[in-house]
Amino acid sequence: MATRRSGPRFGHRIKIGLGAAIVLGAxxxxxxxxLLAPHDPYRQDLLARLQPPVWAEQGAWKHPLGTDNYGRxxxxxxxxxxxxxxxVGVSAALLSAVLGSVLGMLAGYKGGWLQQVIMRFADAHxxxxxxxxxxxxxxxxxxxxLNLILVLGVSGWMVYARVMYNLTRAVRERPFIEAAVSHGASDAYILARHVFPQLVPVLTVVCTLQVAQMILQETALSFLGLGLPPPTATWGNMLAxxxxxxxxxxxIANFAGLAIILVVWGINMLGNGLREHLDPKAKERR
Amino acid sequence: MAETLVDIAGLEKHFAVAGGGWFSRRKLAVRAVDGVDLAIRRGETLGLVGESGCGKSTLGRLILRLVRPSAGAIRFGGVDIATLEGAALRAVRRRAQMIFQDPYGSLNPRMRVADLVTEPLRIAGRPPAAGYRAHAESLLQSVGLDAQHAERYAHEFSGGQRQRIGIARALALEPELVVADEPVSALDVSIRAQVINLMQDLQARHRLTYLFISHDLGVVHHIADRVAVMYLGRIVELAPKRALYATPRHPYTQSLLAAIPAATPALRGRRVALGGDPPSPLAPPPGCRFHTRCPHAIERCRREDPPLQAAGEGHSVACLRADEIGPIAIPLIQPGGRAGR
Amino acid sequence: MALLEVEGLRTVFPSQEGEVSAVEGASFSLSEGEVLGLVGESGSGKSVTAFSLMRLVQAPGRIAAGSVRFEGRDLLSLDEREMRKLRGRRMSMIFQEPLSSLNPVWTVGQQVMEPMLLHGGVTRREARERALAMLARVGIADAARRFNDYPHQLSGGLRQRVMIALALVCEPKLLIADEPTSALDVTIQAQILELLRDLQRELGMAILMITHDLGVVAEIADRVNVMYAGRIVESAPVETLFRAPAHPYSAGLLQSVPDMGEERERLPTIRGIVPRPGEMPPGCAFAPRCPYADAACTVAPPPVHTLTDDHAAACVRPLGAHG
Incomplete structure (x- = not known):
């Protein structure tokens, strides 16, 4: 009867486009x-240390963004x-997505003591x-x-577990799950074939936003001197x-900071755009 | 007499619910099914009627072992499936299938119709000889849909068409028993008749046995061979269709029939409305469960729990006073037959 | 003079294909104390008609044409403030699902008092007394105790009784009942229908009973309008409709209901499905499903054919009409 016209929907298209462009660029x-880097990032040139970027007074095209304390x-x-x-950001986000989703889906679908153990542990964490x-x-x-990926990945699982747990519980109540059970489907089949596909849109969004989080955390750890050891070129190290x-x-710090801000902003924009795009409420319903 | 396909004895299902106050650890139980004996014969359509909360859906799901009984036996083709688990249970489930009430929710919105209707075969690991796609098309055609519909998603169909898809899916495994839980309640009147006719055609073609669960006594009258009436977790009357509608013996059945809205205006107002609401299945009344609403209840009904007893050919009733009350015919149609035809 | 007179009502909703009408040219009238059944399947426009009469069509839907005269005033030209004065006092509405139309955080008593307090003219004390009396009148045993209950503490049947008390506490002249018994069990449905019938006689109000259930119509209506795809296709006294329906759709609908009087091998059906809004055929909307349709039916919407002075059908050749 009443087909609802879903209001202006340009916002999320722009967000997805711009966000995706930034992420793709990175x-x-x-x-x-x-191919892109004009120099070896580890080559020191003590005669050219602390050169300012090209647009500053003493800048030169040889080092468009200048050099650091060692002339790199x-x-x-x-x-x-x-x-x-x-x-590191993507791998850690994927690792925590896999861990958290599997545990969250199990807790939500099986319930009982398994749910108690997993979800209480998630709460504590x-x-x-x-x-x-x-x-x-x-x-x-x-x-x-590798250590960074493992540490960040494991420490981020609860976000996914919480979200996947709640969604799984909602999906479990839908009649088509019971229909699958009545066809003789196993738990693993139902989780893979009927529950998981319903969760993918949300998982995509959470995962995207988590990549930004993970990049920030890697940066923070490197900045504190706990990330990859100093000569390694990471944005966190450059900041430090x-x-x-x-x-x-x-x-030196400005460009690293700007790069971090730009990428995190782009990823967040992509994530939010995706969320608006995939939100079932924004879609036409029948 | 036809062979018995499903034989249920002393079946109970109690659902635990959190009860009492915040600090109480007392557990309450909803006695959804509370002592049911019932046999379903191969090839028949057994109607199961009752009002919401009487346990009829739970009984249907117990037979399919979608829920685990608290007590009792369910013999399916001679084997007790009440306590089966794992692979053995999944194998049994394939011999009985379900048609669901909700044609919208029971089809996964992210799957194409071709995948939906052949999914039971994939799960069972029984690829059809002609291939999945061709088999999907023939299943769709057998329920009156076009083969081209296979590529679409469920949301592109109307309620009646979706219910046909659900029926095609239920038939994919060529089950012996089909439990239909209110299969036409969500459909419009003009579509309802199409789906009922389809179910009858398929029954004849595939020699199906139906457990037809419904609150609609008119639909059950049309499709069922025998009818069981449920009230608060118990079967209170079981009879061949004609006997149940013409000579109902249990006061509850009589009230149910009397409460059906008139078939024509001429019959209006000739009915006695049953007072009150059904009691909560958390605390069913002692004695006969119906005594709180029964117009014929006496002191004895408050104390004694009546068993389901024979009351004529194939007719049984759970009422202490059934013989005193006797069958009461309810005027369901206008003398002289139906109008407009 | 009629209590309610609807002329050429057209209510439209925007869609991708432009505006589609959910109600198209509905005309009918309702006398004081009359019960008019409005029957149709989902999407027939029966509920939209009801909401249009109350001027409660949800945006972006809107009433595009027609007039609605209630007690001699044109409702469509009233401003919202005047309309609010009518709602709940002169005309009331009850719905299918009482739980979602009652406010969960207010007690039953507070909600039944609300319309009286909104419309003014009574003290809280009087409102309380009248609310209690009304709750007792709709058959709520122990009304004084139930007064302080919250909706979730009541059964479905009791909730519908509360809804009815709330709708009738100001003694309106018109009650619009939108599938009031469809969510209820058959024994409870019988109780509610009996209650509505009693209250209707006692208060002398008119009822517009919207339902998909022909049994409910047979039980309570004096006259019936049958709706299909947004149009009223037949209007008749209830006995006439059940005895001699003139529109093929009404006849098909009546026949496809399983009845308990006779055993039939197969149920007569109406073939096909209801056309989607926006995909309406150019002629009679029922023509693609009609067993009697021919070329004349596909040209233009059929004219209203008056069979007797109280029986009319929008059909090129109504059943039972000779000549």
Missing amino acids: VLMAILAP DLLSRLIYGSRLSIM LAFPEILLAILIVAAVGGSA EGRDRLWVAPW
């Missing part, structure tokens, strides 16, 4: 780093840094400051890319190195 930059080319470091930051836990573990086992020279060479 990913391309990471992949094509050896900042643009190259920024480009290479995106590799580790994005890889949520109450514990994430970054503090990450600091403790990295301080103990040392910083390497720039901190000491903030008054004499502000550009």
Whole structure:
């Protein structure tokens, strides 16, 4: 009867487009780093240390964004840094997505003691400051890319578990789940074939937003000296190195900071755009 | 007499609900099904009627073992399935299928119709000889839909068409028993008749046995061979259709029939409305469960729980005073037959 | 003079294909104390008609044409403030699902008192007394105790009684009942229908009974309008409609209801499905499903054919009409 016209829906298209463009740019930059970077990001040139960017008075096109304390080319470091930051962020977000989704879906679908154990553990973990836990573990086992992914991935599972748990409980009550049971389907089949597909839109959104979180956390850990060890080019390390020279060479920290802000903003915009786009309430219903 | 396909004895299902106050650890139980004996014969349509909350849906789901009984036996083709688990249970479930009330919710919105109707075969690991796609098309055609519909999603169909998809899916595994839980209640009147006719055609073609659960006594009258009446978790009357409608023996059945809105204006107002609401299944009254609303209740009914007893050929009733009250015919149609035809 | 007179009512909703009408040219009248059944299937426009009469059509839907005269005043030209004065006092509405139309955080008593307090002229004390009397009148045993209950504490049947008390506490002249018994069990439905019939006689009000259930119509209506795809296709006294329906749709509807009087191998059906709004055929909307349709039916919407002075059908050749 009354078909509802879903109001102006340009907002999320712009968000998705702009967000995706930024994210795509960052990913391309990471992949094509050896082609894009004008210099070796680790080559020191003590004669050219602390050069300002090209538009400053003493700037030169040789180092478009200037150099750091050891004369390393900042643009190259920024480009290479995106590799580790994005890889760590995406991998950690995916790891926690897998962990959290599986546990959350199990808790929501099976209920009973399994639900009690998983969800109480998630609550306890949520109450514990994430970054503090990450600091403790990295301080103990040392910083390497793999350790960072593991630590950040494991410490982020509860967000997914909570969301997936609640959604699974709602989906479990829908009649088509009972229909599948009546056809003789196993729990694993139902979870994979009937429950999970209903959760994908939300999972996509949460996961996207979590990538931004993870990049920020990697940066924070590196900044605190707990991430990848210093010569490695990551945005967090660049931020940390720039901190000491903030008054004499502000550009070192500025560009890393800007890169982080831009990428995180782009990812968040993409995530929010996706959420609006996938929100079933915004879609036409019959 | 036809072979018995399902034989239920002393079946109970109690659902635990949180009860008492915040600090109480007392558990209450909804006695959804509370001592049911029932046999379903191969090839028949057994109508199961009752008002909401009487336990008729739960009874249907117990037979399919979608819920686990608290007590009692369910023999399906001679094997007790009441306590089966795991793979053995899943194998039994495939011999009995369900048609659901909600044609909107019971079809996964993210699956194409071709996948929906053949899903039971995939789950069972029984690929059809002709291939999934061709089989899906023939299933759709058997329920009166077009083969081209296979590519679409459920939301592109009307309620009646969706119910046909649900029926095609239920028939994919060629089940022996089909439990239909209010299959036409959500449909418009003109569509209802189409779906009922389809179910009858399919029954004849595939030699199906139906347990037809409904609150609509008119629909049950049309489709059922025998009818069981449920009240608060118990079967209070069971009879061949003709006997149940012409000579109802239980006061509850009599009230139900009397409460049906008139078939024509000429019969209006000739009915006695049953007073009150059904009691809560959390605390069914002692004695006969119906005594709180029964116009014939006496002191004995408050104390004694009447068993389901024979009261004529194939007719049984759970009422202490059934013989005194006797069958009461309810005027359901205008003398001289139906108008407009 | 008629209590309610509806002329050419047209209510439209926007859609991708432009505006589609949910109600198209509905005309009918309702006398004081009369019970008019409005029968149709889902999407027939019967509920939209009811909401249009109350001027409660949800945006973006709107009443595009027609007039609604109630007690001699044109409701469509009243401003919202005057309309509010009528609602709940002169004309009331009850709905299918009483739980969602009652406010969960207010007690039953507060809600039944509300219309009287809104419309003024009574003290709280009088309102309370009248609310109690009304709750007792709709058959709520122990009304004084129930007065302080919340809706969720009541059964479905009791909730519908509360809804009725709330609608009738100001003694309106017109009650619009939108499927008031469809969510109820058959024994409770019988109780509510009997209650409505008694109250209607006692208060002398008119009822517009909207339902898909022909049994409810047979039970309570004096006259019936049958709606199909937004149009009223037949209007007749209830006995006439059940005895000799003139529109093929009404006849098909009556026949497809399983009845308990005779055993039939198959139920007569109406083939096909209701056309979607926006995909209406150019002629009679029922033509694609009608067993009697021919070329004349597909040209233009059929004219209203008057069979007797109280029986009319929108059909090129109504059943039973000779000549």
